[in-house]
Amino acid sequence: MEVKDYKPRVCDVELQEQLEASGAVVIEGAKWCGKTYTARHAAASALFMQDRDNSANYKQIAATKPSLLLEGETPRLIDEWAEAPVLWDAVRYAVDMRGDVGQFILTGSAVPKDVNDDENLKEEEKRMHSGVGRIAPMRMRTMSLWESKESNGKVSLASLFKGDADVAAISDLTIEGLAYATCRGGWPASTKLKERAALRVARNYIEEVINYDVHRVDGVDKNTTRVRKLLESYARNISTMAANETIMADVRATDQTISPNTFAVYLSALRRIFIVDDVPAWSPALRSKTKIRTAPKRHFVDPSIAAALMGTNPQGLLKDFPTFGFLFEDLCARDLRVYAQALDGEVYHYRDKNELECDLVIALRDGRWGAVEVKLGKNEEEDAAKHLIELSENIDSQRMKAPSFLMILTGGQYAYRRADGVYVVPIGCLKD
Numbered sequence: 001m002e003v004k005d006y007k008p009r010v011c012d013v014e015l016q017e018q019l020e021a022s023g024a025v026v027i028e029g030a031k032w033c034g035k036t037y038t039a040r041h042a043a044a045s046a047l048f049m050q051d052r053d054n055s056a057n058y059k060q061i062a063a064t065k066p067s068l069l070l071e072g073e074t075p076r077l078i079d080e081w082a083e084a085p086v087l088w089d090a091v092r093y094a095v096d097m098r099g100d101v102g103q104f105i106l107t108g109s110a111v112p113k114d115v116n117d118d119e120n121l122k123e124e125e126k127r128m129h130s131g132v133g134r135i136a137p138m139r140m141r142t143m144s145l146w147e148s149k150e151s152n153g154k155v156s157l158a159s160l161f162k163g164d165a166d167v168a169a170i171s172d173l174t175i176e177g178l179a180y181a182t183c184r185g186g187w188p189a190s191t192k193l194k195e196r197a198a199l200r201v202a203r204n205y206i207e208e209v210i211n212y213d214v215h216r217v218d219g220v221d222k223n224t225t226r227v228r229k230l231l232e233s234y235a236r237n238i239s240t241m242a243a244n245e246t247i248m249a250d251v252r253a254t255d256q257t258i259s260p261n262t263f264a265v266y267l268s269a270l271r272r273i274f275i276v277d278d279v280p281a282w283s284p285a286l287r288s289k290t291k292i293r294t295a296p297k298r299h300f301v302d303p304s305i306a307a308a309l310m311g312t313n314p315q316g317l318l319k320d321f322p323t324f325g326f327l328f329e330d331l332c333a334r335d336l337r338v339y340a341q342a343l344d345g346e347v348y349h350y351r352d353k354n355e356l357e358c359d360l361v362i363a364l365r366d367g368r369w370g371a372v373e374v375k376l377g378k379n380e381e382e383d384a385a386k387h388l389i390e391l392s393e394n395i396d397s398q399r400m401k402a403p404s405f406l407m408i409l410t411g412g413q414y415a416y417r418r419a420d421g422v423y424v425v426p427i428g429c430l431k432d
Contacts, residue, residue, distance in 0.1 A: 001040045001041070001043050001044065001045070001046060001077075003037055003040050003041045005192070006037060006041050007143075007147060007148075007149075007188065007191070008147070009034065009038050009140075009143070009147055010144065010146070010147060010338050010339065010341075010342045010432050011038065011138065011140055011338070011341065011342065012038065012041070012042070013342065014138060014341065014342060015027070015038065015039075015042050015105075015138060016042065018136045018138055019042070019075055019101065019102040019105070020101060020102060021101060021136065022101060022102075022134065022135065022136035023095030023096075023098070023100065023101055023102075023103050023104070023134050023135070024091050024092075024095050024103055024104035024105070024106060024134060024135040024136070025104070025105050025106070025135070025136050025137075025138055026081075026105075026106040026107070026108060026135050026136070026137050026138065027039055027105065027106070027107045027108075027138050027140050028107075028108050028109075028137060028138070028139055028140065028274070029109070029139060029140035029141060029274050029301075030109065030141070030142065030273065030274040030275060030301045030302070031109040031205070031208070031213065031273070032142075032187050032188070032189065032201075032205060033140055033141060033142045033143075033186075033187070033188070033274075033301070034140065034142075034143070034188040035107040035108075035109070035140050036048075036077075036079050036107055037188065038140065039077045039079065039105045039107050040077060042075060042105060043075050043076060043077035043105055044072070044073035044074055044075060044076065045072030045073040045074070045076045045077070046072075046076065046077035046078075046079060047069055047072070047076065047077065047078050047079065048079045048080070049078070049079060049080045049081065049083035049084060049087075050079065050080050050083060055083065058083075058084065059083065059084050062084035062086050062087060062090075063084075063086070066084070066086050066087055066089075066090035067090055067094065069084075069087065069090070070087075070090060070091065070094050070104070074102060074103050074104070075102050075103060075104060075105050076103065076104050076105070077104075077105045077106075077107070078091065078104060078105070078106045078107070079107050080107060080108060080109070081106045081107070081108060082108050082110065087106075088106075088135075091103075091104050091106065091134075091135065092134050092135060095134045095135070096134065104135075106135070109213075109273060109274070110213070110216075110217045110272050110273045110274075139341065141186075141277075141301055141302075141334060141337060141338055142185060142186030142187055142188075142301060142302040142334065143186030143187070143188055143191065144186060144334065144335040144338040144339065144431075145173070145181060145186075145331075145335055145427060145428065145430075146335070146338075146339075146430065146431040146432070147186070147338070148181070148186060148191045150173055150177065150181050150428065151171075151173065151335075151427065151428050151429060151430055151431060152169070152171065152172050152428065152429060153429070153430070153431035154169035154170075154415065154429045155167055155169055155415050155425050155429040155430050155431070156430075156431055156432065157336075157339045157340070157343065157362070157370075157430065157431070157432055158343055158432060160370060160404065160405040160407065160423065161343065161364065161368050161370065161404045161405070162404075163404065163405075165417055167415050167416060167417050167423050167425065168415060168416055169414075169415040169426075169429045170413055170414055170415070170429075171412070171413045171414075171415070171426035171427075171428030171429045172428060173426065173427070173428030175318070175411060176314065176318065177428075178328070178411050178427070178428070179314035179315075179317040179318050179324065180195065180314045181331070182303045182304065182307060182314075182317065182324070182327050182328065182331050183199055183202070183303075183304055183307040183308075183312070183313055183314050183317065184198045184199055184201070184202070184304055185201065185202050185302040185303060185304025185305070185307075186302055186304075186334065187201050187202070187205070187302070187304070189201060190202075190304075199313060199314075201304070202302070202304035202305055202307065202308040203308045205304075205305070205308075206231070206305065206308050206309060209227075209231075209270075209273065209275055210224050210227050210228050210231070211224060213273050214227050214266070214269045214270060214273065217269050217272050217273050218265075218268075218269055218272070220265070220269075222265075222266060222269070223255075225255070226251065226255055226258060226262075226266065227266060227270075229250075229251045229254060229255060230247065230251050230263070230266055230267070230270075231270070231275075231305075231309050232309050232310075233247045233250035233251055234247060234276065234298060234300070234306075234309075235300075235305070235306040235309035235310050236250070236310070237250075237298050238298055238299065238300065238303075238306045238326050238327065238329075238330050239297060239298065239299065239326040239327075239329040239330050239333075239359075240297065240298055240326070241293065241295045241296070241297055241298070241349075241351065242298055243295065244260075244263065244264075244267070247263075247298075248260065248263045251263070274301055275300060275301055275305065276298075276299075276300060276301075277299050277300060277301040277333075277334075277337075278296035278297060278298055278299055279296060279297040279299050279333055279347055279348060279349050279360070280296050280348055280349075281293060281294045281295060281296060281297075281348060281349060281350065281351070282348035282349065282350045282358075282361045282363065284350070284369075284395055284396075284400060285395065285396040285399035285400045286394050286395065286396055287394055287395070287396050288394060290352045290353060290354060290356075290394070291352060291353040292350070292351070292352050292353075293351045293352060293353065296349075297333075297349045299330050299333050299334075300330060301334065302330075302334060303327045303328075303330040303331040303334065306326075306327055306330060307327060310323070321376065321377070324376060325375075325376045328374065328376045328411055328427075329359060329360075329374040331427070332359075332360065332372075332374045332409050332427055333347060333360060335427060335430065336360055336362060336372065336409075338432070339430070339431065339432035340362045340364075342432040343362075343364055343432065344364060344365050344366075345362050345363055345364040345365065346362075346363055347360055347361070347362055347363075348360070348361045348362075348363060349361065350371075350391065356387065356390060356391060356394070357387065358371045358372070358373060358387065358388065358391050359372060359373050359374040360372040360374065360409075367400065367401050368401060368404045369400075369401065369403055369404065370403055370404045370405040370406070370407060371388050371391055371392065371403055371405075371406050371407070372407045372408075372409050373385075373387060373388055373407070373408050373409070374408075374409050374410075375408055375409070375410050375411075376410065376411040377410070377411065377412065378410070378412060381408055381410075381424065384408045384422075385406075385408060385418060385420055385422040388406040388407075388408070388422055389406065389420060389422070392406060405423055406421065406422045406423065407422070407423040407424075407425055408422060408423070408424045408425070409425055409426075409427055409430070410424060410425065410426050410427070411426065411427060411428075412424075412426050413426055413428075414426065415429045
C-alpha cells in the first residue's frame, strides 16, 4: 500500500524476511512508534480495527464470522488486532488452511494476556490458541537517529562486527542538536513537527499512558497518581541498576500504602505496553570466578519519556550534564537495540562484584559480540577504554570468541580508532 512521506525504517528488511518465513507476522511495540505505517508500507490490503466509522461493525463480524475480515490481497494488515482477540485464532487457522507464507501482518501496542496463563483453558485449547510456528513476533521501537536522519551513518555497526578498522568520520550532530533529539524522541510524528510542537509529543504520550493505556492493558483500574510517581521514579533512576525496592521506596515517599504486589502489577502493565524497556544483564564465560550481577538496567523505550517525566527540555539538559549523561545512555541503548536487531542480535549490560562494568554489550546469535561504553563527552574516555580492555582480557577465549570490537559511544564529533584499538564513535555517525 502507498504510504505518503514514509521514512524507511531499519526493521523494514526484517519484516520482509519474516514474511518470507512465516504465514503471519505480529509487530509489537509502543504506541506511536510507527507500527501501522511500517506495516502499511509492506501490506497489499488493510483492516483498521480502530476505525471509529466501522469498528463496531468489524467487531460484530469478528464475533460471527471473523474469516470475512481476513479477505483481501496479501500480505493483509490487521491493525490493532487485539480490539477483537478472536482474530488471532482466525489468522492462525487461515495460515494453516492456506499453507503459504506472507499472508498477514498484525500490529499491537500491548502484549495480550498469555493463553498459557488462563486457568479456564484446557491444555488442548491452549495449544489451539498458540501462534507458535504460524505467527512470528517482531519488536519495533521508536526511530533511531539514523532513521530520523540526524545520524549521517558513516560508521556501520555491521562493518565493526566484520572487523573494519577504517573508522574515520565526522558527526554533523551538535551537542545542542543531541539535546533536542533526546527530548523530542524518536516518535515518527514528532520528526515532522516544528520544535515547540515536537517537544510536546512525549508529554502527551505520558498523559495517555497514565490516564488510559496502563488501565486498558489488563482491564484493571489503577491509581493515576501512583502510576505517575512510579514513572517519575523510573526516570530518576534511568540507566542505573536500581532495584525494585529502591523505586518502590521512592514511590512510598508520597504513597505509604503501595505494596510489593501492587508495585509488581503496575510495573507489569507498563512493560506490557512497551514503555519500560529494561536492558538485561550479560553473562559471559570469564577466566576468573567473578560473580556477575544479574539485575537489569532501567530504561524506557525512548529517552524523551524520561525527559518529559523530569520536566526538562533541551536547554535544561545543557545546563545539567550529569542528567544529560543518563538520558544520553538511554538514547544510545535505544539506537543500539534497533541496529542490533537488524543484525540478529541483542543488547545487554555487564557488571560484576568487583564493580567492573560495561554500559552496553551487543551479542549476535553467531557468537560475535562487541562492548560499548557510553560517554557524552571526552573527559572519561581514558577510563572507559581501560574498562573495555579489562573486560575483554577477562573473557575466557577458550569458551567464547574475543570481542569483535571495543567502542566508546560519544556525543562528540570525531570517529577514530585509538592506538589501543578501542574505537571512538559519535552516536551521530552510527547506523546498523
